[in-house]
Amino acid sequence: MKNTEPSAARVPVGRRVFLGVAALGALGVAFGAGIQNFLGNAFGSGLGGLLPGGDRFRIYSITGTSPKIKDSDYRLRVSGLVERPKIFTLDDLKAMPSTSFVKTFQCVTGWRVPDVAWEGVLLSDILDAVGVKPEGRALTFESYDRADTESLTIDQARLPDVMVAYSMLGAPVTTEHGGPVRLYVAPMFGYKSLKWLSAIRVVSQEQPGYWEQNGYPVNGWLDGATGPTDPDPSLQ
Amino acid sequence: MSVSLARPSPQATVRILRFDRVQRAAHWANALLFGVLMFTAIPLYFGSFFGVVFPRHVIEQIHLWCGLTLPLPLIISLLGPWGRAMRHDVRRINYWTKSEIRWLRTLGRSSLDADKFNPGQKLNAIFVTVAILVMLVTGSMLQWFRFFTVDLRQGATFVHDVFALVIFVVVAGHIYMALTHRDSLRSIFKGWVSESWAKTHARGWFNEVTASDEPSRKN
Numbered sequence: 001m002k003n004t005e006p007s008a009a010r011v012p013v014g015r016r017v018f019l020g021v022a023a024l025g026a027l028g029v030a031f032g033a034g035i036q037n038f039l040g041n042a043f044g045s046g047l048g049g050l051l052p053g054g055d056r057f058r059i060y061s062i063t064g065t066s067p068k069i070k071d072s073d074y075r076l077r078v079s080g081l082v083e084r085p086k087i088f089t090l091d092d093l094k095a096m097p098s099t100s101f102v103k104t105f106q107c108v109t110g111w112r113v114p115d116v117a118w119e120g121v122l123l124s125d126i127l128d129a130v131g132v133k134p135e136g137r138a139l140t141f142e143s144y145d146r147a148d149t150e151s152l153t154i155d156q157a158r159l160p161d162v163m164v165a166y167s168m169l170g171a172p173v174t175t176e177h178g179g180p181v182r183l184y185v186a187p188m189f190g191y192k193s194l195k196w197l198s199a200i201r202v203v204s205q206e207q208p209g210y211w212e213q214n215g216y217p218v219n220g221w222l223d224g225a226t227g228p229t230d231p232d233p234s235l236q
Numbered sequence: 237m238s239v240s241l242a243r244p245s246p247q248a249t250v251r252i253l254r255f256d257r258v259q260r261a262a263h264w265a266n267a268l269l270f271g272v273l274m275f276t277a278i279p280l281y282f283g284s285f286f287g288v289v290f291p292r293h294v295i296e297q298i299h300l301w302c303g304l305t306l307p308l309p310l311i312i313s314l315l316g317p318w319g320r321a322m323r324h325d326v327r328r329i330n331y332w333t334k335s336e337i338r339w340l341r342t343l344g345r346s347s348l349d350a351d352k353f354n355p356g357q358k359l360n361a362i363f364v365t366v367a368i369l370v371m372l373v374t375g376s377m378l379q380w381f382r383f384f385t386v387d388l389r390q391g392a393t394f395v396h397d398v399f400a401l402v403i404f405v406v407v408a409g410h411i412y413m414a415l416t417h418r419d420s421l422r423s424i425f426k427g428w429v430s431e432s433w434a435k436t437h438a439r440g441w442f443n444e445v446t447a448s449d450e451p452s453r454k455n
Contacts, residue, residue, distance in 0.1 A: 011337065014330030014358065018366045025370035025395050029377070032391030058281070061292060109381050110389025215382075222386075 083131030
């Protein structure tokens with residue numbers, strides 16, 4: 001190609017813009033978490049929710065649909081290695097001592113929503129209500145979507161920030177968030193917080209749930225997530 | 237001179253080739269992939285809007301595979317013996333004259349013998365190219381998140397989302413400009429622009445084409 005001007009007069013703007021924008025992207029990846037946390041603290045999660053990548057939920061479901069369950073039809077069946085198997089209605093759960101706290105929802109794929117208000121019944125209170133037999137070591141959770149399953153050990157289930165939640169973000173748990181009743185396991189990644197909770201079975205040995213069968217760690221501890229070099233053998 | 241303009245007949249429009257077949261194919265393959273990616277991005281981002289109608293994992297797979305395929309039209313059209321016109325235009329888009337930089341700085345108020353593409357069009361092309369790279373890298377990080385710390389996953393989500401927003405704005409602007417500039421629009425369908433259009437809108441390029449041996453043939 002013959003240039004009408006000498007090549008010295010030509011500036012590689014394309015290359016510069018390309019490298020500049022690519023560098024911005026790289027900086028965003030490296031410091032995006034910090035930037036978001038800063039913006040979230042500076043402006044509150046209200047504005048953060050408006051920003052792209054801000055504090056907002058991405059709604060995942062395995063089946064692609066959300067099971068619609070009327071409050072009056074809701075049942076939580078607790079069975080297995082327990083002294084007193086019981087089927088809880090939503091009113092039964094609400095009649096139990098309630099616990100509430102404000103905690104972050106952290107997804108394993110990287111997004112997070114800080115300052116989510118949760119209210120419900122501690123899983124340990126439910127276990128006390130049915131009485132776990134000595135040979136009961138773990139829990140299996142089932143969902144109304146007939147696809148998702150989850151698991152916790154009894155010790156994990158008795159942690160003080162693991163609950164069966166009927167209220168979230170200051171209102172009854174919506175269908176898309178897993179309402180009317182979902183699990184919330186604060187110290188672990190979001191996939192452990194099974195939605196549309198339908199049944200809890202006490203079993204003698206932990207059985208990996210849906211996401212664990214698809215490669216996620218059985219123990220989804222938030223602070224254990226540093227990738228393949230993680231010393232925790234349950235990761236990978 | 238290898239520039240062969242259409243045979244001058246009284247009412248015939250003299251045509252100059254602006255995009256050869258490879259460039260048009262690359263543009264539309266790229267546009268199709270961008271379109272599908274943007275279309276599937278909406279339910280993935282807003283979840284409940286469409287999640288009831290389409291199974292989410294199907295949308296995810298479409299988005300994933302279109303994303304992985306995204307750089308191919310550009311790469312294939314650039315490499316290989318068929319990529320000559322593409323490579324010419326990459327050079328045009330990369331190297332700017334001082335007057336082009338001034339034109340962009342003054343937002344089009346300074347005089348310019350426009351090249352085949354004006355500085356705004358060049359900027360669009362550069363952005364789309366770098367956006368492909370950034371979206372491919374951050375998207376891959378989200379797909380294979382296991383290999384990254386949670387902070388990096390969050391950063392990748394952040395960048396993927398911010399760039400997606402900018403892409404929607406830029407693509408909307410690109411389509412608006414295309415629809416309001418019919419001669420340019422025709423050239424990405426049929427390849428050619430009229431000589432009179434080139435004289436008016438791409439004077440620098442027109443002078444170059446008529447004076448050099450750049451392969452610009454009648455389509």
